Every structure is written in C-alpha cells, then in structure tokens.
Amino acid sequence: MRHSxxxxxxxHPIRSATLAILGFAAAFILPAGPSHAEDLPWRHGxxxxxxxxxxxxxxxxxxxxxxxxxxxxxxxxxDGTFDSFNPLIPKGNPAAGVGLIYEQLMTPSLDExxxxxxxxxxxxxxxxxxxxxxxxxxxxAKWHDGKPITPDDVxxxxxxTVANNPSQAFxxxxxxxxxxxxxxxxxxxxxxxxxxxxxxxxxxxxxxxxHWWTGTGPDGQKxxxxxxxxxxxxxxxxxxxxxxxxxxxxxxxxxxxxxGKDLAVNVGQNNxxxxxxxYFRDDQVELEAFKGDNYDARFENSAxxxxxxxxxxxxxxxxxxxxxxxxxxxxxMVGFVPNLRRPIFQDPRVRQALNLAMPFEDMNRTTFFGQxxxxxxxxxxxELGATGVPQGAELAMLNEAKDKGPIPAEVFTKPYMNxxxxxxxxxxxxxxxxxxxxxxxxxxxxxxxxxxxxxxPFRIEFLMNGPTFERVGVRYREQxxxxxxxxxxxxxxxxxxxxxxxxxxxxxxxxxxxQSLSPGNEQNDFFGSEAADRExxxxxxxxxxxxxxxxxxxxxxxxxxxxxxxxTHALDRVLLWNHYVIPGWTTTATRMARWDRxxxxxxxxxxSTGFPTxxxxxxxxxxxxxxxx
Numbered sequence: 001m002r003h004s005x006x007x008x009x010x011x012h013p014i015r016s017a018t019l020a021i022l023g024f025a026a027a028f029i030l031p032a033g034p035s036h037a038e039d040l041p042w043r044h045g046x047x048x049x050x051x052x053x054x055x056x057x058x059x060x061x062x063x064x065x066x067x068x069x070x071x072x073x074x075x076x077x078x079d080g081t082f083d084s085f086n087p088l089i090p091k092g093n094p095a096a097g098v099g100l101i102y103e104q105l106m107t108p109s110l111d112e113x114x115x116x117x118x119x120x121x122x123x124x125x126x127x128x129x130x131x132x133x134x135x136x137x138x139x140x141a142k143w144h145d146g147k148p149i150t151p152d153d154v155x156x157x158x159x160x161t162v163a164n165n166p167s168q169a170f171x172x173x174x175x176x177x178x179x180x181x182x183x184x185x186x187x188x189x190x191x192x193x194x195x196x197x198x199x200x201x202x203x204x205x206x207x208x209x210x211h212w213w214t215g216t217g218p219d220g221q222k223x224x225x226x227x228x229x230x231x232x233x234x235x236x237x238x239x240x241x242x243x244x245x246x247x248x249x250x251x252x253x254x255x256x257x258x259x260g261k262d263l264a265v266n267v268g269q270n271n272x273x274x275x276x277x278x279y280f281r282d283d284q285v286e287l288e289a290f291k292g293d294n295y296d297a298r299f300e301n302s303a304x305x306x307x308x309x310x311x312x313x314x315x316x317x318x319x320x321x322x323x324x325x326x327x328x329x330x331x332x333m334v335g336f337v338p339n340l341r342r343p344i345f346q347d348p349r350v351r352q353a354l355n356l357a358m359p360f361e362d363m364n365r366t367t368f369f370g371q372x373x374x375x376x377x378x379x380x381x382x383e384l385g386a387t388g389v390p391q392g393a394e395l396a397m398l399n400e401a402k403d404k405g406p407i408p409a410e411v412f413t414k415p416y417m418n419x420x421x422x423x424x425x426x427x428x429x430x431x432x433x434x435x436x437x438x439x440x441x442x443x444x445x446x447x448x449x450x451x452x453x454x455x456x457p458f459r460i461e462f463l464m465n466g467p468t469f470e471r472v473g474v475r476y477r478e479q480x481x482x483x484x485x486x487x488x489x490x491x492x493x494x495x496x497x498x499x500x501x502x503x504x505x506x507x508x509x510x511x512x513x514x515q516s517l518s519p520g521n522e523q524n525d526f527f528g529s530e531a532a533d534r535e536x537x538x539x540x541x542x543x544x545x546x547x548x549x550x551x552x553x554x555x556x557x558x559x560x561x562x563x564x565x566x567x568t569h570a571l572d573r574v575l576l577w578n579h580y581v582i583p584g585w586t587t588t589a590t591r592m593a594r595w596d597r598x599x600x601x602x603x604x605x606x607x608s609t610g611f612p613t614x615x616x617x618x619x620x621x622x623x624x625x626x627x628x629x
Contacts, residue, residue: 042123042136046106046200048114048518049561054264063111063605064268064614070254072597072617073274075295075628077286079466080494081247081279084228087206089164090502090536092228093495095250096277099206101144101235105135105154106203107265110605114518116203117265120149120236126199130190133199137184142259143209143236151180156210158188160225166536170525174198194557197520209234238270251276268601271616283468290593293629297594297611302468303368306591314595319625321596324589325609331379334512335584336462336476340542341504344458347441348408351579353434356419358582359427359479367471372585374418378572379515381588386569386576388415394566397554401570405546408577416576418583435483450484459486463506465497472510502536510584511540517607519568523552527575541580548574597622 044056060066076096084092087102106116106124118124121135141149158178162169175198177189188202212234213225223229232241238261239252252275260266278295280286287305290298291312300306306322314320338345338354345351360374377385390398390412401407410416421427435445443450443458450458460480462473470489477487487508492500500506513526522538524531529544531537551571558564575581590609599618604610 040125040127042125044123045109045115045117046124046203047112048196048200049564050113052115052117053109053112054117058264060264060267061109061111061605063601063603063610065601065616066268068268068271068614068616069619070271070616071273071619072622073276073628074272074297074598074612074617075276075278076612077278077280077289077295077298079280079283079286081281082250083247084230085233085241086225086227086229088161088208088225089228090167095244096279097239097250097252097275098233098241099237100239100252100275101233101237101241102206102208103235103237103260104203105205105207106200110608110610113607114200114516116200119260119263119265120154120207121203124199124203129193130196130198131193132187132189133202134181134185134187135203136182137186138260139184140259141236143212143234144240144255145212145234147209147211149207149209149236151182151184151186153210154178154186154205154207155180156214157208158205160208160213161205164226166534167525167538170531170534170537171201171521174521175202195521197556201521207236209236238266239275242274247279249276249278269613271614272612273617275612283466293595293626296597296628297592300591300593303371303587306371307369310593319596321594323592323594325592325604325611326589330517330607331377331382331384331515332512332586333375333378333380333515333581333583334586335375335510336582337509337511337540337580338460338582339504339506339508339540340544340580342507344460344507348579349437349441350443351582353437353441353483354480355579355582356430356434356437357476357479357483357485358419359421359475360418360585361421362427363472363475364585367475368585372587374585375583376416376418376576378513378575379519379568380586382515382517384515384517384519384565384568384572386416386572389413390570390573392566393563394570397551397567397570398573401547401550401574404550405548407547407574411573411577416573431479431483438483445484448481448484449486457486458484459488461488461490461507463497463500463509464489464491465494467491469510501540504535504542509540512581512584513538518564520556523555523571524549527571527580528552543575543578543580545574545578595628596625597628 045052078096080093082093082095084094085098087094087098103120105119105121107119109115109117120137120141122138123136124133126133137149137151143149155178162172174190174192174195175188176191179187181187190198213223215223217223217231230246238255238258240255242251242253244250254270254273280289287309289295310322338351340346364370364372379385398407398411419430421430438450442452464470464473470491473489477489480487501509525538527539527543527548529549531539532542532544548571551567551574554567555564555571558567597618598615599621600610600615
C-alpha cells in the first residue's frame with residue numbers, strides 16, 4: 001500500500017515515492033453492495049490488518065507537540081526546475097511542495113502500519129467482502145475560496161485522475177464505478193471482492209476543486225486539467241501558494257483560517273508560517289548555498305559530502321547541526337536496473353554476471369567512507385525480506401507459483417546472497433565466474449572485447465539523471481572492462497531523463513522502489529506483467545513472469561499478517577534469483593544537515609522523521625544561530 005509522506009518533503013529520494021498494501025479472501029457470508037450499508041458501522045479510520053490505535057474521540061496523534069508554536073519561515077532546496085502547478089498529470093515538472101495546498105479523503109498515522117484516519121472524509125464504510133467503500137465528507141470542509149468540498153469534487157477528481165494519469169489509472173483500475181450517493185457521501189464500487197486494500201488506497205485520493213479547474217482563468221481562457229499551468233491554483237489544505245519565480249523558487253504560506261486546523265489529525269502540525277523552495281541546477285552549488293545560509297535544511301544523500309563537506313565555521317560553532325534520523329517505516333530496493341526489453345539482458349546469466357562484476361566492497365571503502373551496506377532484498381531491511389530457505393506456507397506458495405511460470409531452482413535450495421569481493425583475490429574469482437556465465441550465455445572474449453556469435457560487442461549505456469553518480473559509473477565501467485564489456489556513461493537533464501525512462505529508451509539506469517510494511521497492489525505496477533509494456537509504469541526492467549504475477553496476487557489477497565509475510569518472502573526470492581536488478585546500497589539512517597533554528601517532538605513517530613510537518617520554528621534557537629540571510 002502507498003503511504004503518504006508528510007506533505008512538504010520526502011527525506012529520501014527513493015522513498016519519495018508513494019507506496020501500497022493488500023487482501024486475499026474470497027468467501028464472506030454477508031452479501032455486498034450499498035443496499036446493505038444501513039447494517040454497517042461508520043469507521044473513523046481504517047487499519048489494513050489489526051486494530052486502530054486511536055479511538056473515535058482521539059484528540060491528537062501521540063507523536064506531535066500540541067503546543068508547538070506557529071511562525072517562522074522554513075527554506076528548503078530542490079534540484080532541476082518546475083513548469084507546472086498541476087499535481088495530476090504526468091506531464092512537465094510539478095513544483096516542489098504543491099501537495100501542501102491539497103488534501104486527501106484520509107491521512108496516514110505515522111506511528112502505525114498501513115493505517116489512515118479521516119481528513120476530508122470524517123468516516124468511511126465498507127462491507128466484509130470489500131466490494132465497495134463509502135466516504136462521508138465533513139460538512140465543514142471547504143476550499144480556500146470558502147466554497148464547500150462536495151461529493152461532485154471527489155467524483156470529478158477521481159475521473160480526472162484515471163483519465164489523465166496512466167500510473168494512477170493502473171493503481172485505481174479495480175474501481176468500476178464512483179458516484180455521489182448522498183449530500184455528503186461518495187461511493188466507490190469495485191470489480192472484485194476480497195481486496196482489503198481498496199478502501200485505503202481510495203482514501204489516498206487527492207481531491208481537487210471541480211469548479212476551479214472547469215472554470216475560466218483570469219486570461220479569459222477555460223482552464224484545462226490535461227495541461228500544465230503556472231496559474232496559482234485553488235486548494236483546501238493548510239497552505240496556499242503565495243508567490244513564485246518560474247523555474248527558480250516557490251513560496252507557500254500557512255492558511256490562518258484553514259478549515260481543518262483543529263482536526264485531531266492536524267493538531268500540532270503545519271507549524272511554519274511559510275515554506276519556501278529554492279531550485280538549483282548544480283549539486284555543488286546547492287551544497288555551497290546551504291553552507292552560505294541560503295536555505296535551512298538538506299537531506300544528504302552523498303556519503304562523501306556527509307564525511308567531508310560540512311567542516312566549515314558554522315558547523316564548528318554549533319550553528320549547523322548534523323543528525324542521523326532513524327526511519328523504520330519502509331523497505332527499499334535500489335540498484336542498477338537493466339532493460340529486459342533489450343535482447344542483450346534477457347538471459348539471467350548475463351544479469352548475474354553484471355552483479356558478480358560489481359565492486360561494492362572496494363567502492364564502499366574508497367568512495368563511500370564505509371557508510372553503506374549492500375541491499376539483499378526487495379524489502380530491505382524489514383521483516384518482509386526473505387531469509388534462509390523457504391519452508392511451510394511460503395514453500396507451498398512457491399510450489400504453486402512454479403506451475404504458473406519459471407522459477408530458478410536456487411529459490412528452493414539457497415538463501416540469496418550478493419557476491420562479495422573483500423579483497424583482490426575474491427574480486428578475480430567473481431570476475432572468472434562472471435565470464436563463465438557469459439560464456440554459457442553465448443558470449444566470448446576476442447582480444448579485449450566480449451562479443452556474441454555474430455561478433456557484436458557487448459555494449460551498455462548507463463543513463464544518469466545528472467552527474468552525481470558519475471564516480472560510481474566510472475568505477476563500474478573499469479570493472480566491466482576487465483571482462484570485455486564496454487560501458488558508456490550518459491548524463492542528461494531531468495526532463496530528458498524522465499522522458500527516456502518513461503518511454504523505455506535506456507539500457508541501464510540506477511533507480512529503485514520504496515516499499516511499505518504492507519505491500520500490495522503497487523507490486524503490480526513495480527513487477528507485474530501488465531505493467532511491463534505500459535509507458536510510465538514503475539516496471540522499469542520490463543519483467544514478465546507469470547509466477548511473479550501469481551505471487552503478487554497472493555500478497556494482495558493475504559488474509560492476515562502471517563500470510564502477507566509468507567507471500568512477500570516468496571515474491572522476494574523469485575525477484576532476487578531472477579537477477580532483475582544489480583542490487584545497490586543504502587543506509588538505514590536519514591542524514592540531515594540543518595541550521596539550528598528548529599525543534600521537533602522529543603520522540604519522533606515510529607515510521608517517519610515527520611519533517612517538516614510536525615517540526616516548528618524555535619525562536620530561542622534561531623536567536624543564537626543568527627538571522628537567516
């Protein structure tokens with residue numbers, strides 16, 4: 001299931017993503033359908049598996065400071081540029097933080113797994129077989145122009161989303177009908193039963209103002225939800241867009257009379273008077289701008305920078321703070337993803353050989369300052385990652401799956417482990433094994449080059465989004481050259497990179513998938529056969545494997561947590577042993593550098609840093625740190 005991050009900023013680029021959950025039970029006694037709604041309770045929240053932590057009359061989340069002061073300006077940075085305030089369509093580059101002005105039907109709790117509470121919707125209702133879900137909107141919910149948020153807004157937002165965003169259309173594909181069924185009620189009817197995730201993923205729907213988007217702009221032209229726009233949009237959330245400089249900066253201001261400020265789900269949150277994003281085209285310039293106090297906080301993704309770049313006067317004086325924040329709410333797989341649509345990568349022995357040539361230990365020692373650990377699961381480092389060999393229910397699922405499609409024999413007999421090259425001897429051993437696998441796949445060394453039976457050389461283009469990863473690419477290129485593979489490195493700007501990835505015009509990229517603690521429907525978009533040929537899906541590799549499709553269904557329709565874990569372990573093993581990714585590396589802590597002007601609750605939520613939603617401007621600290629420049 002997708003988890004909504006705090007609205008302003010996601011602290012880790014791979015975890016910027018939005019993630020998903022599940023359900024596998026077909027037989028229920030009660031019949032389904034809105035006609036039986038009168039017999040069902042209204043719920044103030046929804047927990048995928050287990051019970052809600054907070055009761056209907058709860059006053060606030062435990063992890064917030066209800067007395068957090070309001071005030072101050074938070075200045076943040078981002079890279080690239082922007083050309084749109086339309087949050088719906090995949091075209092263009094939406095402005096950073098645009099989600100601050102909008103709301104969803106439901107909002108997540110940051111100290112529970114896969115749990116949501118009412119935001120625009122005060123309650124929801126669904127039958128035991130999850131055939132439909134109804135949401136009751138808060139009568140007091142309103143847009144910033146004072147008009148009420150209506151069921152028509154919800155219906156229009158959903159229909160516009162699935163019509164104009166292919167990724168969201170795929171995510172919501174099990175909704176066969178949405179309709180206003182009361183003055184404040186909206187009902188979604190599904191095309192299947194037993195998928196317990198569906199009421200929650202509908203709860204994540206961003207609601208847009210129909211009357212604004214279908215109205216006329218100040219230029220006299222009718223607005224068009226299918227196009228990018230730089231007109232300041234109407235929202236309903238805790239912030240509104242105050243001002244912007246096209247492609248360079250955007251500033252949001254807190255809405256003092258925000259309709260939802262006293263809701264239990266909002267108490268102690270949205271504390272900054274203003275949040276401003278500055279855009280940078282160059283990573284080094286962005287870093288120097290932070291050191292020059294041109295913005296307040298950054299999440300550092302470079303091990304080298306973290307180890308060497310912050311030894312400057314403000315840090316020595318204690319005016320800049322470096323902190324590692326632990327997050328326990330998600331797993332991750334990142335790595336080099338080969339495009340299986342290219343014939344050169346279709347043999348799994350070739351992909352395994354590319355992993356054998358990866359010099360991680362040497363790079364960790366010489367480039368990463370020993371800060372990283374190698375990823376060994378698509379759900380690393382959570383309990384959902386497979387360990388040991390399959391047994392019990394997990395083994396039974398794998399045996400069923402192998403009747404659907406091919407599964408490597410190693411899945412049943414060996415725990416997955418990445419190759420290790422702790423020293424030069426181990427490195428040479430790995431390269432010899434890589435050459436052996438490449439030979440079995442039809443590749444041979446002629447002179448210094450690896451060629452196939454047609455004497456075509458083995459060439460790969462590594463496509464990068466900017467120069468940040470260039471050092472890694474160069475080191476990998478050196479290693480691959482030892483086995484005759486020619487790796488070229490191509491760095492392009494953000495727009496070109498996105499377009500090429502979206503249209504599958506690449507050989508090799510470095511990317512990945514964030515994973516919630518309750519995976520589900522999003523796995524189809526990540527790894528399902530249906531998504532392999534769909535432009536814009538997150539099945540970057542182009543995986544088409546009926547065994548994986550079957551295991552994804554077992555994850556989605558799991559009846560309880562135990563079955564979910566077993567199914568996810570089985571899926572993890574099959575993905576790993578097919579070598580669809582050359583696994584990368586990560587750290588389990590989020591590295592944050594900030595000017596010491598802010599405070600946060602003593603205990604952060606279990607599954608998030610909560611930044612900046614539950615943080616606040618601390619006037620006492622700010623006075624000691626000095627006025628922002």
